[in-house]
Amino acid sequence: MQLWQVSLQKAPLVGAFFFSWVVNGHAEQECSTESYDEVATLQKIYDGDTIRLTDGRKVRLIAINTPEMGHVERPEQAYALKARETLRSFFSQSRVVKLKFGKEKKDRYQRLLAHVFTQDGRNVAAQLIRRGYGFAIAVPPNLWSSECYFSVEQVARQANRGIWSHPNYLPKKASEISREKTGFQIVEGTITSIGESKKSIWLNLEKQFALRINRKDLRYFENTPILALKGKRISVRGWVSFYNGKFRMSVKHPAMLKVLGLKVLD
Numbered sequence: 001m002q003l004w005q006v007s008l009q010k011a012p013l014v015g016a017f018f019f020s021w022v023v024n025g026h027a028e029q030e031c032s033t034e035s036y037d038e039v040a041t042l043q044k045i046y047d048g049d050t051i052r053l054t055d056g057r058k059v060r061l062i063a064i065n066t067p068e069m070g071h072v073e074r075p076e077q078a079y080a081l082k083a084r085e086t087l088r089s090f091f092s093q094s095r096v097v098k099l100k101f102g103k104e105k106k107d108r109y110q111r112l113l114a115h116v117f118t119q120d121g122r123n124v125a126a127q128l129i130r131r132g133y134g135f136a137i138a139v140p141p142n143l144w145s146s147e148c149y150f151s152v153e154q155v156a157r158q159a160n161r162g163i164w165s166h167p168n169y170l171p172k173k174a175s176e177i178s179r180e181k182t183g184f185q186i187v188e189g190t191i192t193s194i195g196e197s198k199k200s201i202w203l204n205l206e207k208q209f210a211l212r213i214n215r216k217d218l219r220y221f222e223n224t225p226i227l228a229l230k231g232k233r234i235s236v237r238g239w240v241s242f243y244n245g246k247f248r249m250s251v252k253h254p255a256m257l258k259v260l261g262l263k264v265l266d
Contacts, residue, residue: 132162
């Protein structure tokens with residue numbers, strides 16, 4: 001019997017896999033820390049989730065994905081400019097940047113991966129998420145304070161702030177995903193079948209849309225009944241790509257996926 005099947009037997013289906021965390025309601029203290037790995041100086045802000053330090057290093061903020069600025073291929077997304085300008089405002093008085101690195105310190109573009117704080121200790125990603133200018137994301141192994149980020153997002157969603165009030169960011173049906181709707185998306189659909197390959201578990205939705213769970217990430221799904229998802233309608237967030245005639249999304253952590261129409265138990 002395989003590892004992912006063993007773990008499924010231990011975990012009952014308890015509704016949504018989305019974390020149900022209590023919101024603390026204190027914006028100044030949200031997702032804070034008393035220890036930092038480095039103190040640096042900010043030079044440039046590219047967008048809502050990427051900055052550059054005076055020594056030339058680029059930093060990708062952990063736990064948040066903000067709307068994209070305009071590029072040659074794509075127009076600027078709604079709230080992209082607002083996210084960037086809000087991030088700039090956090091450093092209007094001081095360019096001091098406090099960094100808390102992730103367990104994985106760099107991404108594939110060789111950018112530093114870090115939680116970013118102002119000189120007075122405000123977590124800027126949490127502040128952007130609270131205002132509705134970014135999505136909370138969980139990308140292992142950089143999971144420090146994930147519970148906090150998602151709980152802050154819940155505040156923004158309930159208040160319909162920013163992206164949560166804009167039609168462009170409404171969940172897309174898996175059957176409606178097209179080549180023009182790749183990139184970061186929230187997708188809804190019904191899991192019609194579950195398969196496996198040497199390296200991955202595949203959750204297949206309608207119209208050639210598949211969710212991929214890499215076997216190396218199965219340890220994060222230890223309490224997630226993956227097999228029980230067949231026939232369930234789910235909502236999942238992440239980056240959609242198109243490969244070999246099929247739309248795909250990698251799901252690395254259960255915080256990025258929830259079952260629709262079921263209550264989360266405390």
